[in-house]
Amino acid sequence: MRVLIMAKEGEQSAPATPPTPEAMAEYQKFNDELVKAGVVLEAGRLYPSSQSKRVRFDGKKRTVIDGPFAETKELVAGYWLWQVRSIDEALEWLKRAPYDGGTFEVRQVLEYEGM
Amino acid sequence: MTAGPSRSVRSSNTRACEGPLAIGLRAGHASDSPGRREAATAAAHRATEAIWRIESARLIAGLARVVGDIGTAEELAQDALVAALEQWPAEGVPERPGAWLMGTAKHRAFDLIRRRKTLERKHEEIGRELERTQEGVELDTAIEADVGDDLLGLIFMACHPVLAKDSRVALTLRVLGGLTTDEIARAFLVPVPTIAQRIVRAKRTLAEAHVKFEVPRGAERVASLASVLEVIYLIFNEGYSATAGTDWVRPALCEEALRLGRILAELIPAEPEVHGLVALMEIQASRLGARVGPSGEPVLLLDQDRARWDRLLIRRGLAALDRAEGLGGALGPYALQAAIASCHARATTAAETDWPRIVALYDAVAELAPSPVVELNRAVAVGMAFGPAAGLDLVDALVNEPQLKSYHLLPAVRGDLLRKLGRMEEAVAEFLRAASLTDNVPERDLLQRRAVECAAERMTG
Numbered sequence: 001m002r003v004l005i006m007a008k009e010g011e012q013s014a015p016a017t018p019p020t021p022e023a024m025a026e027y028q029k030f031n032d033e034l035v036k037a038g039v040v041l042e043a044g045r046l047y048p049s050s051q052s053k054r055v056r057f058d059g060k061k062r063t064v065i066d067g068p069f070a071e072t073k074e075l076v077a078g079y080w081l082w083q084v085r086s087i088d089e090a091l092e093w094l095k096r097a098p099y100d101g102g103t104f105e106v107r108q109v110l111e112y113e114g115m
Numbered sequence: 116m117t118a119g120p121s122r123s124v125r126s127s128n129t130r131a132c133e134g135p136l137a138i139g140l141r142a143g144h145a146s147d148s149p150g151r152r153e154a155a156t157a158a159a160h161r162a163t164e165a166i167w168r169i170e171s172a173r174l175i176a177g178l179a180r181v182v183g184d185i186g187t188a189e190e191l192a193q194d195a196l197v198a199a200l201e202q203w204p205a206e207g208v209p210e211r212p213g214a215w216l217m218g219t220a221k222h223r224a225f226d227l228i229r230r231r232k233t234l235e236r237k238h239e240e241i242g243r244e245l246e247r248t249q250e251g252v253e254l255d256t257a258i259e260a261d262v263g264d265d266l267l268g269l270i271f272m273a274c275h276p277v278l279a280k281d282s283r284v285a286l287t288l289r290v291l292g293g294l295t296t297d298e299i300a301r302a303f304l305v306p307v308p309t310i311a312q313r314i315v316r317a318k319r320t321l322a323e324a325h326v327k328f329e330v331p332r333g334a335e336r337v338a339s340l341a342s343v344l345e346v347i348y349l350i351f352n353e354g355y356s357a358t359a360g361t362d363w364v365r366p367a368l369c370e371e372a373l374r375l376g377r378i379l380a381e382l383i384p385a386e387p388e389v390h391g392l393v394a395l396m397e398i399q400a401s402r403l404g405a406r407v408g409p410s411g412e413p414v415l416l417l418d419q420d421r422a423r424w425d426r427l428l429i430r431r432g433l434a435a436l437d438r439a440e441g442l443g444g445a446l447g448p449y450a451l452q453a454a455i456a457s458c459h460a461r462a463t464t465a466a467e468t469d470w471p472r473i474v475a476l477y478d479a480v481a482e483l484a485p486s487p488v489v490e491l492n493r494a495v496a497v498g499m500a501f502g503p504a505a506g507l508d509l510v511d512a513l514v515n516e517p518q519l520k521s522y523h524l525l526p527a528v529r530g531d532l533l534r535k536l537g538r539m540e541e542a543v544a545e546f547l548r549a550a551s552l553t554d555n556v557p558e559r560d561l562l563q564r565r566a567v568e569c570a571a572e573r574m575t576g
Binding site: 027035036037038040042081083085086088089092093111 | 161162164165166168169226265357366370373375377378381382404427431544
């Protein structure tokens, strides 16, 4: 199955401090391990939501809204697309990530039937 | 394919229960709320199962290097798993579960080797304490050696050419995929004892042939690697076009093969054919969702809704093909097949397919590894590139080929070409013959439907 791992932005929509080289190296090591295990299909980081836009649909009307947005806790800052055999496997991998803060959401991707 | 790891043959204590996952449930410690306790235990079990899936191959590989054979390594690893299932529900999952499992298994490996040594010593009446301690140190470093090399050693061992094809597949899924015998049996629609037998026989054959745990080099490596790639592609194909049963595709097997291929590509990135195989599997897998119609019937390549092809897998496949070609492997058998698959992947509509290029690529495949099946595929491409009559000429030359005697795609292809030429009566006979030759139910239905269509076209046209 595929799962989407979403990193939540946290309290402020702009990153407070850039990650230290050590933290980046730790992250790289973890990501390499995932790639070597054949888990990572795709990964990406997003610009802060202050630079994002929304399009709201209301019948025939479309409204474009500029960021930043109030509910920053629900905003995605980065994502991984993983190939795993169960949600539990995804959780076990995720627990090994070298983060000391933040929230990550794990969602299964809807695929063809009978999986 | 989500059930838990299988139990060790040696762990007779698990036999009395439902399986390894039942142990902790019984041994669960008393606590204030039974409901909460059970929920926590179940969570610990699910976590343990997932950890086993992540760690088992590395665990077995590290142990196999030390003890020398897969059978013992697997038993030691499973003993460690049983210990985890007993302890983790009560004590909590350790912070580094992989290291915990390895540590536990290592202790057992030490014990085992010490016992073996003692036995040897008794027989030979030599006993030197010094040797024993030195062995201990060596063992320690051996287990902590390069995990990648270990994994590679295990892959080469499980796919060793000395083993029968079926045995290689079963052993690979078991020790590298972490699948249980039951799961493998279900995936291949064969009885559980058959798979168990294959695995037992494989381990025995490896021991009897004194196959060493190592990463082969030179000429031996070429043959061994070909065998590894063959096993992975066999697993993929069984998922991609099931040879029997009521499912047209079994994606879980494709995913397992893809995972093994991706791991291998990371382990030996300089081997072009590994990337060629990965490219082929990624591109073929991109069509999995489009290959099955609403009622489970097969939808053939040219009839597929290309909007349903998985662009991510296509992109990954094309990138892997680039890597294979960049390493000078454009003419490898898997890279060539991947290149053919890429022609389809790059065409936005079926009509845009570059058939002359596909014919040229099949020419290259035929030169490299001539076979009647390749000729048949080439004939299809020729039929598309230069007209059905040209294709039919080639197919007709294959009719008496013994290797294709009961191959259902020969009459299926012939029927298709005859239909395009308006020779409906012959086409009907060919499609019916093809239908009688396949054991896959949805595919048989499709071929019978083709026969009916041709019969109808004959009436009206």
